[in-house]
Amino acid sequence: MSPTPWLAPLAAGPVRGELRVPGSKSASARSLLLAALADGPSMLSGVLASRDTSLIRAGLTTLGARIDEVDDRLQVTPAAELTGGGRIDCGLAGTVMRFLPPLAALAEQRTEFFGDPAASQRPMEPLLGALAELGAEVSQPRSLPFSVARGRFRGGAVSLDASGSSQFVSALLLGAPRFPDGIAVTHSGPTLPSLPHIQMTVTLLTRRGVAAVQTGPASWQVSPGPIAALDEAVEPDLTNAATLLAAALVTGGELTTHWPHGVQAGEELAEVLAAFGAQLTLSTGPDDTRQLTVSGTQGLRGADLDLSKVSELTPVAAALAALAPEPSRLRGVAHIRGHETDRLAALSTGLGELGADVRQTADGLEFRPSRLHGGSFATHADHRLAHAAALVGLVVDGVLLDDVACTTKTLPDFPGMWQNLIGADR
Structure with a gap:
């Protein structure tokens, strides 16, 4: 641009x-992702039309979802199984470079992530390290560009330092209902920023029937299980x-x-x-x-x-x-x-x-x-x-x-x- x-x-x-x-960029990204993982089609209204949301829509499509424009709404049809195998442009969007790799760890084929030149400076190591610890195959160095494949990934318990971005925690929580073992994630570093964004993630998960709870001052758990299809409006x-x-x-x-x-x-x-x-x-x-x-x-x-x-x-x-x-x-x-x-x-x-x-x-x-x-x-x-x-x-x-x-x-x-x-x- x-x-x-x-x-x-x-x-x-x-x-x-x-x-x-x-519409809210943060809520738009989360609602799009959960709709792409749900048990059936969802109709979303009020989704922000911006570069970041266009990139996350394209990324979810690369992973196997289908997103159709219906008047001024979006119909999101999830893939029965995430496929991957393509390249995802993250731009400068933290929601793309952080929210989609845990989904790529569930996909059948290796997915490559790239972005704008400045995107390589944005912190990614804690999240990618956590995925690797949980069994995913993650390339080195752990900054853009990188690739993610399923490997032995099942989810489970993991600690990471999310002081650089609360999106590291939200990324794991959002994909966790589809992880075979769910997730139990603990923030192990100093002060955790932007806590309301994690609370937003938990709220949107629970709206779709997911068992998502905060288990301690800096720990959360999401159980594996279905994500309900839901028609919803994104807040301004x-x-x-x-x-x-x-x-x-x-x-x-x-x-x-x-x-x-x-x-x-x-x-x-x-x-x-x-x-x-x-x-x-x-x-x-x-x-x-x-x-x-x-x-x-x-x-x-x-x-x-x-x-x-x-x-x-x-x-x-x-x-x-x-x-x-x-x-x-x-x-x-x-x-x-x-x-x-x-x-x-x-x-x-x-x-x-x-x-x-x-x-x-x-x-x-x-x-x-x-x-x-x-x-x-x-x-x-x-x-x-x-x-x-x-x-x-x-x-x-x-x-x-x-x-x-x-x-x-x-x-x-x-x-x-x-x-x-x-x-x-x-």
Whole structure:
């Protein structure tokens, strides 16, 4: 995908209105995978249309599932037996490179995984090592590109260090109902990040009748057994919603969106905005849906936040911290150095070049009040970094993103949504 430079539009005044946000990337990936392993066809609505979900759909098809578009829904027909034998493009998507190898360990033929050049830097060793320990044949080195074959794989008990990504645990749990011996997985390292994403995995498993339980502070068990076919609707992506709602905070406006009480860390995400000065109002909208209104009329302030549960929001929190008139500290996110890029280094450098007084810490970032100015911002092909730069650009003229095309990872038309949001014409 060719980089697309983009001048972030400046807001003419307070941003106001209602938001419609596409489906959750995390929930879309999990629902697609479980539907591809189920006992019969499932019909999914609200699945995010993005590069990441297109790649996981293609990967599941390579492994033997069939996915058909029916109007605006997806009908997923599982394979009786996973076949494999092909090549799976992971792009930069952690959900593809981590969720699909355990399925490849069940397939009849060896499956090869490859991705974008930067994908080889994303942590994979703990998951691939666990699969090898459980009997799968996994190539060396254990980073992209790699291959996986069945070998003597049956599942069972395994310990791994998931401090680099909670996706290592979710990957094993999602495939476990099809493992002959299920899975009992224990996180053996330091603090486990993004715990709500593991809780999402367990919830979606149990919805389909799977016996999935948390057996300890950092251990989970999934028993082998059927995965029920289920027609379901994917929730809107609340991380993306929080990103868009932050526009109300930095411009002193007010925005409202659907805010379901479901499988995502909705309360934790909303609390990040509140910590920076947003006023939050939960109400009941049409059809008894829950809505969240974010008002920024009382102004932006600094915050001291542990973002370990909602680390995906760190770039947006960093943008808010860079604009705040008071000091801020973001912590608990050392693991995001291994995301699409080293997000802490990229945020420190990128925001620093726009005038922010920011320094890296062992597990986050610290900000002191500063006056930002326009300039070029390197996104490193990372959608969340692009979101942060766009947010700064609402109130700082002349912020030029070196690439906005990377936002298709989670929002197919981010520039259009962003400009419609603020009523911009440039």
